[in-house]
Amino acid sequence: MGTGAIIDGKAFAEGLRGRVAGAVAELVRDRGFKPGLAVVLVGEDPASQVYVRNKAKQTVEVGMHSVEHRLDADTSQETLLALIAELNADDAVDGILVQLPLPAQIDSQAVLDAIDPAKDVDGFHVVNAGRLATGGAALVPCTPLGCLLLLKDRLGDLSGLHAVVVGRSNIVGKPMAQLLLGANCTVTVAHSRTRDLAAVCRQADILVAAVGRPEMVRGDWIKPGATVIDVGINRVPAPDKGEGKTRLVGDVAFAEAAEVAGAITPVPGGVGPMTIAVLLRNTVEAACRRRGVPVPGM
Numbered sequence: 001m002g003t004g005a006i007i008d009g010k011a012f013a014e015g016l017r018g019r020v021a022g023a024v025a026e027l028v029r030d031r032g033f034k035p036g037l038a039v040v041l042v043g044e045d046p047a048s049q050v051y052v053r054n055k056a057k058q059t060v061e062v063g064m065h066s067v068e069h070r071l072d073a074d075t076s077q078e079t080l081l082a083l084i085a086e087l088n089a090d091d092a093v094d095g096i097l098v099q100l101p102l103p104a105q106i107d108s109q110a111v112l113d114a115i116d117p118a119k120d121v122d123g124f125h126v127v128n129a130g131r132l133a134t135g136g137a138a139l140v141p142c143t144p145l146g147c148l149l150l151l152k153d154r155l156g157d158l159s160g161l162h163a164v165v166v167g168r169s170n171i172v173g174k175p176m177a178q179l180l181l182g183a184n185c186t187v188t189v190a191h192s193r194t195r196d197l198a199a200v201c202r203q204a205d206i207l208v209a210a211v212g213r214p215e216m217v218r219g220d221w222i223k224p225g226a227t228v229i230d231v232g233i234n235r236v237p238a239p240d241k242g243e244g245k246t247r248l249v250g251d252v253a254f255a256e257a258a259e260v261a262g263a264i265t266p267v268p269g270g271v272g273p274m275t276i277a278v279l280l281r282n283t284v285e286a287a288c289r290r291r292g293v294p295v296p297g298m
């Protein structure tokens with residue numbers, strides 16, 4: 001097997017943002033409303049600050065209304081819930097996103113479940129998770145939906161393929177498994193306690209790695225020709241770049257895996273950029289559904 005093709009998530013995300021911008025322009029022109037997204041950041045986590053800034057910037061770039069709320073790290077759950085209630089009631093806000101992780105004094109799921117499910121553009125509310133699991137009209141978590149879009153773009157029909165998802169988080173692993181089931185894959189969910197994980201991965205036509213362990217999935221875990229989606233974003237020391245320097249790596253040992261895979265997403269530039277592009281798409285979808293307007297093709 002030669003070197004696998006690189007799946008360019010950055011380019012795909014750029015195309016998706018262009019289609020979202022087209023849909024927003026159409027809604028403004030023909031329906032007289034502009035979708036709006038509110039992002040909420042609690043605390044000063046540097047990575048979260050970057051993500052929230054990029055979300056607000058890209059919201060404006062596609063022509064939508066953007067609202068940003070930054071709260072201190074010691075904000076109480078009560079204060080955060082009061083802000084969510086305000087945003088739920090604000091008609092200019094179609095989507096509400098609370099950046100994760102939240103500080104330890106806050107019960108994350110309680111906050112996520114306080115968001116109006118119709119405005120839950122992250123798809124983390126228990127109602128949207130339930131709808132996704134039962135085939136209803138859900139708002140779907142952005143990262144796994146981004147992975148599915150990349151897979152369909154690469155492979156077309158996924159019916160009958162064996163997909164192995166490594167990781168069982170509510171944010172990626174579980175919704176990813178639901179989406180792949182919905183696309184008629186045979187799905188295995190593996191995790192840190194799975195016995196002979198390498199052998200399980202070797203059965204995969206589609207391998208999705210979402211464990212948060214740098215370069216855990218090795219080249220010899222991959223079936224020749226498989227499509228590999230690497231959700232991991234791990235910052236590791238890079239002494240070769242100089243003292244104290246770091247670099248980003250995924251959950252997959254990229255160079256080894258690319259030798260065996262049919263196609264693979266890189267880190268950075270693979271799944272990561274899809275997350276925000278899908279968030280914008282979900283916001284348009286939420287805005288249209290709330291108003292009973294057909295969702296434009298994106």
Ligand SMILES: Nc1nc2c(c(=O)[nH]1)N[C@@H](CN(C=O)c1ccc(C(=O)N[C@@H](CCC(=O)O)C(=O)O)cc1)CN2
Pocket residue numbers: 051097098099100101122142143233248267268269270271272273274275276
């Ligand atoms: N409420 C949410 N919180 C978090 C989510 C989420 O979807 N909703 N996902 C992640 C963080 N995230 C967005 O919030 C996110 C992660 C990564 C990227 C991205 O573009 N990554 C780049 C590399 C960026 C870098 O240099 O650090 C890439 O992979 O190419 C965008 C968004 C956790 N929290």
Ligand SMILES: [Mg+2]
Pocket residue numbers: 102103104105106107108
């Ligand atoms: Mg917590």
